[in-house]
Amino acid sequence: xxxxxxxxxxxxxxxxxxxxxxxxxxxxxxxxxxxxxxxxxxxxxxxxxxxxxxxxxxxxxxxxxxxxxxxxxxxxxxxxxxxxxxxxxxxxxxxxxxxxxxxxxxxxxxxxxxxxxxxxxxxxxxxxxxxxxxxxxxxxxxxxxxxxxxxxxxxxxxxxxxxxxxxxxxxxxxxxxxxxxxxxxxxxxxxxxxxxxxxxxxxxxxxxxxxxxxxxxxxxxxxxxxxxxxxxxxxxxxxxxxxxxxxxxxxxxxxxxxxxxxxxxxxxxxxxxxxxxxxxxxxxxxxxxxxxxxxxxxxxxxxxxxxxxxxxxxxxxxxxxxxxxxxxxxxxxxxxxxxxxxxxxxxxxxxxxxxxxxxxxxxxxxxxxxxxxxxxxxxxxxxxxxxxxxxxxxxxxxxxxxxxxxxxxxxxxxxxxxxxxxxxxxxxxxxxxxxxxxxxxxxxxxxxxxxxxxxxxxxxxxxxxxxxxxxxxxxxxxxxxxxxxxxxxxxxxxxxxxxxxxxxxxxxxxxxxxxxxxxxxxxxxxxxxxxxxxxxxxxxxxxxxxxxxxxxxxxxxxxxxxxxxxxxxxxxxxxxxxxxxxxxxxxxxxxxxxxxxxxxxxxxxxxxxxxxxxxxxxxxxxxxxxxxxxxxxxxxxxxxxxxxxxxxxxxxxxxxxxxxxxxxxxxxxxxxxxxxxxxx
Amino acid sequence: xxxxxxxxxxxxxxxxxxxxxxxxxxxxxxxxxxxxxxxxxxxxxxxxxxxxxxxxxxxxxxxxxxxxxxxxxxxxxxxxxxxxxxxxxxxxxxxxxxxxxxxxxxxxxxxxxxxxxxxxxxxxxxxxxxxxxxxxxxxxxxxxxxxxxxxxxxxxxxxxxxxxxxxxxxxxxxxxxxxxxxxxxxxxxxxxxxxxxxxxxxxxxxxxxxxxxxxxxxxxxxxxxxxxxxxxxxxxxxxxxxxxxxxxxxxxxxxxxxxxxxxxxxxxxxxxxxxxxxxxxxxxxxxxxxxxxxxxxxxxxxxxxxxxxxxxxxx
Numbered sequence: 001x002x003x004x005x006x007x008x009x010x011x012x013x014x015x016x017x018x019x020x021x022x023x024x025x026x027x028x029x030x031x032x033x034x035x036x037x038x039x040x041x042x043x044x045x046x047x048x049x050x051x052x053x054x055x056x057x058x059x060x061x062x063x064x065x066x067x068x069x070x071x072x073x074x075x076x077x078x079x080x081x082x083x084x085x086x087x088x089x090x091x092x093x094x095x096x097x098x099x100x101x102x103x104x105x106x107x108x109x110x111x112x113x114x115x116x117x118x119x120x121x122x123x124x125x126x127x128x129x130x131x132x133x134x135x136x137x138x139x140x141x142x143x144x145x146x147x148x149x150x151x152x153x154x155x156x157x158x159x160x161x162x163x164x165x166x167x168x169x170x171x172x173x174x175x176x177x178x179x180x181x182x183x184x185x186x187x188x189x190x191x192x193x194x195x196x197x198x199x200x201x202x203x204x205x206x207x208x209x210x211x212x213x214x215x216x217x218x219x220x221x222x223x224x225x226x227x228x229x230x231x232x233x234x235x236x237x238x239x240x241x242x243x244x245x246x247x248x249x250x251x252x253x254x255x256x257x258x259x260x261x262x263x264x265x266x267x268x269x270x271x272x273x274x275x276x277x278x279x280x281x282x283x284x285x286x287x288x289x290x291x292x293x294x295x296x297x298x299x300x301x302x303x304x305x306x307x308x309x310x311x312x313x314x315x316x317x318x319x320x321x322x323x324x325x326x327x328x329x330x331x332x333x334x335x336x337x338x339x340x341x342x343x344x345x346x347x348x349x350x351x352x353x354x355x356x357x358x359x360x361x362x363x364x365x366x367x368x369x370x371x372x373x374x375x376x377x378x379x380x381x382x383x384x385x386x387x388x389x390x391x392x393x394x395x396x397x398x399x400x401x402x403x404x405x406x407x408x409x410x411x412x413x414x415x416x417x418x419x420x421x422x423x424x425x426x427x428x429x430x431x432x433x434x435x436x437x438x439x440x441x442x443x444x445x446x447x448x449x450x451x452x453x454x455x456x457x458x459x460x461x462x463x464x465x466x467x468x469x470x471x472x473x474x475x476x477x478x479x480x481x482x483x484x485x486x487x488x489x490x491x492x493x494x495x496x497x498x499x500x501x502x503x504x505x506x507x508x509x510x511x512x513x514x515x516x517x518x519x520x521x522x523x524x525x526x527x528x529x530x531x532x533x534x535x536x537x538x539x540x541x542x543x544x545x546x547x548x549x550x551x552x553x554x555x556x557x558x559x560x561x562x563x564x565x566x567x568x569x570x571x572x573x574x575x576x577x578x579x580x581x582x583x584x585x586x587x588x589x590x591x592x593x594x595x596x597x598x599x600x601x602x603x604x605x606x607x608x609x610x611x612x613x614x615x616x617x618x619x620x621x622x623x624x625x626x627x628x629x630x631x632x633x634x635x636x637x638x639x640x641x642x643x644x645x646x647x648x649x650x651x652x653x654x655x656x657x658x659x660x661x662x663x664x665x666x667x668x669x670x671x672x673x674x675x676x677x678x679x680x
Numbered sequence: 681x682x683x684x685x686x687x688x689x690x691x692x693x694x695x696x697x698x699x700x701x702x703x704x705x706x707x708x709x710x711x712x713x714x715x716x717x718x719x720x721x722x723x724x725x726x727x728x729x730x731x732x733x734x735x736x737x738x739x740x741x742x743x744x745x746x747x748x749x750x751x752x753x754x755x756x757x758x759x760x761x762x763x764x765x766x767x768x769x770x771x772x773x774x775x776x777x778x779x780x781x782x783x784x785x786x787x788x789x790x791x792x793x794x795x796x797x798x799x800x801x802x803x804x805x806x807x808x809x810x811x812x813x814x815x816x817x818x819x820x821x822x823x824x825x826x827x828x829x830x831x832x833x834x835x836x837x838x839x840x841x842x843x844x845x846x847x848x849x850x851x852x853x854x855x856x857x858x859x860x861x862x863x864x865x866x867x868x869x870x871x872x873x874x875x876x877x878x879x880x881x882x883x884x885x886x887x888x889x890x891x892x893x894x895x896x897x898x899x900x901x902x903x904x905x906x907x908x909x910x911x912x913x914x915x916x917x918x919x920x921x922x923x924x925x926x927x928x929x930x931x932x933x934x935x936x937x938x939x940x941x942x943x944x945x946x947x948x949x950x951x952x953x954x955x956x957x958x959x960x961x962x963x964x965x966x967x968x969x970x971x972x973x974x975x976x977x978x979x980x981x982x983x984x985x986x987x988x989x990x991x992x993x994x995x
Contacts, residue, residue: 053897224959227956503888506859506882506883506886508888536888538891596929597860599862
């Protein structure tokens with residue numbers, strides 16, 4: 001298999017068109033015609049030490065789920081922000097966003113008050129070629145019917161592309177626009193077992209495959225342009241893409257993040273590899289044996305998978321084997337617990353755990369990507385098994401059965417922005433993330449997104465320094481946590497003999513590592529009657545115009561298996577759940593006090609050494625106004641007179657959605673396994 | 681007879697002379713005469729107004745409408761230039777599209793199978809300008825031609841790097857040790873006294889602090905983001921090697937000892953940075969070159985506005 005390596009200039013066939021040839025003259029060497037940039041040797045990365053290198057590790061904030069104009073669903077809505085602009089925004093520079101005027105000047109701008117430390121642009125690979133063909137007239141296919149449809153009616157074509165491209169042509173209630181016969185004409189699976197690309201891609205999609213090199217190459221070059229390889233290590237990019245599998249609109253999406261600039265020549269897409277295990281096989285095959293080519297996949301929005309994301313059978317309906325479970329665990333150390341399309345932590349409506357009222361946080365009311373788009377015809381209420389807490393329990397059950405835990409997930413948050421604005425996740429001044437939400441072309445001064453959407457969250461990685469190697473290693477060992485958009489600092493260690501007074505000592509971190517494992521790890525073999533967990537949290541201090549709330553409490557969530565039944569329990573371990581903090585909804589002013597820092601050493605009071613278990617910490621802030629509440633307040637909406645509420649603000653008076661939000665952080669779990677607890 | 685005439689030197693001379701004369705005429709005429717007049721009709725303005733409204737859900741104000749009209753005129757200029765260069769005859773995609781259109785329109789006529797005749801017909805109908813897809817194709821092809829020569833040399837990239845110190849230069853950075861006391865400034869002062877007296881170790885003194893106790897290579901902006909601006913200011917002013925504090929932050933109270941100051945550095949334009957910045961500069965240059973080229977081309981056309989674009993329709 002071919003791979004492309006920007007540093008070595010070893011890219012596969014470059015497509016025609018001057019846009020790819022970075023005519024840097026002498027710098028890039030010969031760049032005439034279609035030659036790729038020549039070698040400009042980058043410094044060897046393995047030996048690089050950043051000025052800020054810290055052996056005790058530090059938290060880096062980032063966003064690993066970002067869409068730009070190369071994603072068709074963003075493209076239809078006028079997003080002209082490409083990977084370059086997205087990365088520039090992540091580093092803290094201002095970015096114009098839609099709507100655009102006729103000169104291409106943006107009418108709105110947005111800027112991060114606090115830059116990110118890292119980001120990955122993850123456009124939908126399935127649509128690289130198609131989008132490029134439709135928007136780049138270099139390609140003859142520009143003129144075929146599907147492209148004409150795309151340009152004439154992008155709104156409808158978004159649906160069609162999504163449904164057809166991911167194998168949803170048979171959906172009966174689908175409102176097909178007049179004169180669009182192609183949906184029902186397409187086979188779900190082609191004779192060769194692959195899901196067909198759209199007809200203009202030619203036989204076996206070859207034309208699209210060629211075309212796809214343009215966005216993919218641009219994505220790689222942007223990642224290279226914004227990765228700070230100096231000793232300052234101010235910003236890290238990752239080459240990545242989204243594998244967009246959603247049979248029947250049930251979301252199996254994964255973001256693929258590559259460890260280095262050595263990546264496959266073309267990103268394995270859903271059409272060719274229509275199940276996650278096929279994706280991993282393809283990535284293994286294409287990366288195999290190539291120095292530096294490594295990847296991990298991050299599932300997201302399991303809340304919208306209608307029961308599929310954490311199924312315990314493979315594509316043939318067979319039960320998981322140990323080998324299969326191991327493959328999944330190796331490929332997927334992390335999952336998104338929160339983003340623009342809601343949280344995937346817990347549902348809390350059935351079984352043990354229903355008492356966890358904090359599961360109501362940013363909960364989408366449907367169970368797949370169709371949402372309420374077609375009047376709920378293809379969707380249902382959310383399912384407990386689609387949430388990570390339940391998946392972690394199912395993982396323990398699988399481990400008991402086959403010896404390996406297939407669902408050993410650490411947690412991150414992401415934005416899933418479709419406007420090329422990584423990390424734009426604060427409630428205040430939320431501009432909307434487009435994509436599945438509100439189309440910015442329809443922006444009329446109302447709420448900037450659909451009411452159930454959220455600004456999304458952030459990924460935090462504990463690493464020695466801000467380089468691809470160091471961050472990727474943190475992802476691998478799951479020393480990561482997700483936030484709902486704010487920036488609290490959370491350490492979480494598990495061991496057997498942490499001193500009870502550890503919070504009153506300055507060497508908390510050193511002892512944490514020395515006598516146990518950090519978040520994401522496995523408890524070592526028992527050395528006492530019950531495991532102890534040391535958790536220390538600092539509030540988000542806020543920044544300039546970004547006011548934040550103090551901490552309210554820390555909780556530890558335990559899940560375990562007894563017999564073969566899963567159980568869970570939420571423990572309040574620090575802070576004060578009844579601190580009386582509240583929000584004045586007339587002004588969005590907060591009331592009551594909270595904590596600047598919280599720390600505790602907690603021993604599991606119900607520990608049974610025979611039961612497999614996991615523990616993760618949830619750090620909860622005092623309540624603040626939700627994004628929608630702020631916008632309704634700013635617009636002066638008065639719900640006592642429904643007739644006077646302007647169009648676009650109707651959901652200000654929708655009682656189904658909360659007015660406040662308790663921002664939070666979720667740490668990756670620490671696992672306990674009976675007998676060989678340190679095994680994988 | 682005819683053959684002899686064709687071979688006559690006098691005729692050759694006359695034909696060549698006429699050609700040269702014609703060429704000279706056309707060249708000199710072009711220098712002084714506008715290439716064409718671009719007319720912006722009341723209908724055009726109304727269409728642009730409606731388009732704006734469709735895209736932004738708002739009526740454009742006068743300035744926005746003018747921007748719309750300017751953009752439309754620019755596109756017309758690019759289209760004329762593309763036709764002037766004959767891109768419509770050479771571009772396979774345009775030919776394909778025009779032929780498709782004409783075959784459909786003239787399906788039952790004798791010339792339906794005669795490509796040359798169909799293309800002549802398309803030209804007579806001014807179809808290249810009328811067909812949305814062909815028009816966009818020609819405009820984009822023209823834009824690509826205008827920016828095709830854009831290159832950036834290492835000198836320019838180095839200058840670009842120097843001109844963007846906020847992006848590429850390294851600010852002053854600090855290494856410091858820190859002891860945290862979560863609740864009480866009085867207790868913090870006691871710890872400080874113990875540190876002075878060396879009866880407490882900085883490795884274990886104070887309370888747990890999630891960020892740890894040593895910090896290296898942080899800029900004032902980074903310290904400010906983590907600890908607040910007053911702590912950042914205190915670090916900048918601190919004497920090296922001496923414990924200071926307590927300093928208050930959003931978390932509690934801090935005792936600090938600044939170990940080292942690393943001076944600010946200009947960006948070092950090594951190969952990696954030159955390449956990084958080169959990608960960015962080239963992207964910026966292409967946009968500038970395109971705007972300048974369009975401005976230049978525009979001066980060769982006469983623009984007639986047949987509508988009142990001033991009011992903006994009560995935005």
